Each structure stands twice: as C-alpha cells, then as structure tokens.
C-alpha cells in the first residue's frame with residue numbers, strides 16, 4: 001500500500017492527441033486542475049504524442065484550444081513525449097544495467113505460441129520468461145541478426161496495490177502481470193514506460209485519470225519502484241455514460257468540447273457542469289470556479305459512473321447566461337450574429353441582451369433573438385398583414401404613432417402607458433393593437449415584450465415604419 005504524503009501537490013493531464021478534446025478528457029483535466037489549485041500546487045500538461053499514426057499537430061492544437069476555452073491553464077508544459085525520447089532511452093539503459101530490465105529475443109510468433117500453450121493448459125496466456133535472467137540460470141544463445149525487445153523484470157510474487165483516491169484499495173497479484181515490453185526492437189519506448197518516466201521526472205504527486213487505466217497502474221507502480229521512485233497517489237474516475245446508460249459517444253451528440261463553444265455554451269457553465277460529473281459538494285449544482293477550487297479535495301469523488309444530461313447542461317448554461325453582464329454577452333454574441341448574416345452594430349446590443357437573456361439557454365439562441373434587430377428589415381407577408389391589419393387596426397396604429405411621437409421619454413414604461421390608454425380609449429384588448437404593431441414595426445407576429453422592442457429600435461425607426 002502506498003502512503004505518500006506530499007507537501008507540494010503536482011498533478012498532470014496527459015492526453016493522447018488523436019482528434020479533439022473530448023468530454024471525458026476535459027473532465028479529467030478539470031479534476032486535475034481543480035485538485036492542484038485547491039492545494040496551491042502545480043498543474044502540468046503533457047502531450048502523449050508517441051502514437052505517430054494518430055497524433056497530428058491539428059489534434060494537439062485542438063487539445064490546447066479546448067483547455068484554453070475552458071480556462072484550464074497549465075502551470076507547466078505542454079511537454080511533448082516525442083521530445084523526451086533520449087531520456088526514455090537513458091532510463092532503459094540504466095534498468096538494463098541494474099538488471100530490472102532485460103533483452104528478450106523472442107519473435108512475436110514465439111510469444112504468441114507461448115500464449116497458446118498456456119491457454120491450452122487452462123492458464124493465463126503469458127510470456128514464459130525464456131529470456132528472464134535468474135541467478136544460476138543460463139540463457140539461450142542469442143539468435144543472429146535479431147533485434148531484441150526490452151522487458152521489465154516484474155516481481156514474480158506478492159501483490160501490488162494502492163489506495164485509490166476514488167475507488168479505495170485495489171490489489172493485483174504480481175503473478176497476474178507479465179514482464180511488460182518497455183522498448184520495441186527499434187528501441188522506441190512503449191506507452192506505459194513513457195508514462196512512468198514522465199510522472200517520475202515531473203514529480204507528479206497525484207494522478208487523476210479515467211478508470212480505463214486501472215490495469216496499467218500496477219505495472220506502472222512496479223516500474224517506478226524498480227527505479228527507486230515513490231509512486232504517486234492515483235485516483236481513477238469512472239467513465240461518463242450517455243443519457244441511455246451506454247458509454248458516451250458520438251451517437252449522443254457532440255463529444256468534442258469545442259462543439260459546445262460552437263453551439264453557444266459558456267465556458268464557465270461547461271466547467272460547472274463537468275465538475276458535477278463524478279464529483280459533488282452536498283447538493284450544490286451551481287457554483288463558481290472559485291468555489292470549485294475551494295471545495296475540490298479528494299473527497300466526494302464518486303465511485304459510480306456519471307451520466308451526461310443535455311437538459312441539465314442547458315439549465316446550467318441558462319443560469320450562467322442570465323447572470324452574465326449584458327456587455328459580456330454582447331461581445332460573445334456579436335460574431336454569432338455576423339455568422340447569421342446580421343449586423344451586430346445595427347442596434348445597442350447590450351440592451352438586446354438584457355431583453356433576451358432571462359429566457360435563453362444558449363448564446364446561439366441569443367443571436368437568433370437578436371436578429372430581430374440586426375437583420376435587414378423584412379416586411380410581414382401580405383397575407384398576415386391582410387389578416388391582422390384592418391381599418392380599425394390602422395386607426396389604432398395612427399393614434400399610437402401620434403401619441404408616441406410626442407413622448408418626452410422613449411422608454412418601455414412610457415410606451416406602455418400610451419398603449420394602455422389607447423386600449424381603453426378604443427375599448428379593445430391588447431392583441432388588437434399588439435399584433436398589428438409587431439407586424440408593421442418588426443415584420444413578425446411574435447416578439448419579446450413589444451414595449452421593450454420598440455424602446456430598443458428607437459423612436460425614429462418605429463415612426464418611420466409606422467408611417468410607411
């Protein structure tokens with residue numbers, strides 16, 4: 001059992017850049033970040049780019065973009081494994097010299113045959129230790145011209161265990177663990193080995209990662225011990241499931257974090273929502289980054305899988321929109337209006353945000369709503385006009401224009417007073433005036449509060465459209 005009481009917490013996020021920053025990765029990054037911040041420690045970013053076929057510069061950039069968007073700034077890094085090859089080779093050489101690793105000249109076919117044999121005997125398929133040095137054992141002759149792999153000399157008895165921050169005590173029998181290949185015939189180090197050397201060199205004290213890595217952990221611990229290093233504390237977080245209980249995947253909608261940016265989610269909302277996937281603080285659902293950092297210790301991490309809930313995400317996002325400043329929303333929504341072909345400068349955008357933000361779940365909804373003011377004016381279809389703007393309505397609109405023109409102040413309250421008095425004078429209900437007014441002034445039958453819309457459009461524009 002590892003008992004490690006570090007004084008300076010150092011965590012890391014170690015993504016393999018194979019596409020984009022997905023939700024599970026973002027959640028792991030967030031937990032590692034929050035844990036480091038909580039302890040006044042250091043958050044390291046390490047790019048595990050040794051899979052040359054799948055790692056691309058674009059994929060690296062996508063991860064950096066995702067983290068920047070979420071505001072998860074690393075204190076150190078990004079470090080790139082591909083730039084550390086010499087260091088891995090150096091450690092492998094050292095292990096060969098110390099006898100904690102050895103050359104194995106078996107071909108992959110031979111190893112497969114060993115496995116078959118074990119299986120046939122009802123045993124766990126494994127490497128049979130042909131090249132493993134033992135006191136008094138003589139090794140086979142080295143086959144000519146064959147390049148060896150390097151294997152780690154795993155302990156053959158006892159157990160390897162750790163007290164997982166999330167799952168509690170976990171143990172593996174060492175007999176279950178093969179002598180892992182740590183370098184390929186061409187000398188390139190393998191995945192688990194690079195992770196070990198990096199966690200060691202980067203003095204990582206706490207590894208928070210997905211529980212798909214649980215099986216790697218005893219191997220990594222044994223290698224660290226062989227190097228004389230104290231293993232970090234591990235915490236394996238359960239995966240995120242889709243709303244249907246299956247592993248979260250593209251079928252459930254966007255899995256890339258940056259898609260959520262595109263779809264109009266606020267980074268703060270995303271951070272708040274992601275934090276609750278596998279972690280809790282009492283019944284708190286809405287909290288600031290500062291609160292998250294204050295509360296995020298190793299307690300309250302959930303052992304069970306969490307479920308992606310798009311409705312809840314929308315609810316959280318709506319909360320953050322509602323509590324954002326009008327100016328901040330305007331700045332975020334302006335480019336979205338442009339993308340819709342509208343002109344964000346056509347109106348006082350912060351006022352529009354004030355009008356719309358209580359009801360919007362996404363920034364894109366705000367942009368859609370703002371198009372009422374930012375798109376070129378399109379008159380209502382004549383059918384609609386014929387249906388709702390009859391002679392009585394025309395008389396009402398004329399009176400309205402008349403009284404509105406003389407208003408001392410062009411405010412929703414003043415406009416409201418005009419409308420109320422007109423309704424009484426003409427003895428009609430609101431829709432009789434509201435619908436024609438909307439149609440004539442905005443071209444639409446439905447809008448948010450008409451007095452607010454009129455106030456934002458401004459006196460000149462409203463009177464001009466009424467006159468036309």
Ligand code: GLU
Pocket residue numbers: 014015016048195208209210213
């Ligand atoms: N690179 C691994 C991954 O993306 C994570 C390694 C680790 O956290 O130890 O799944």
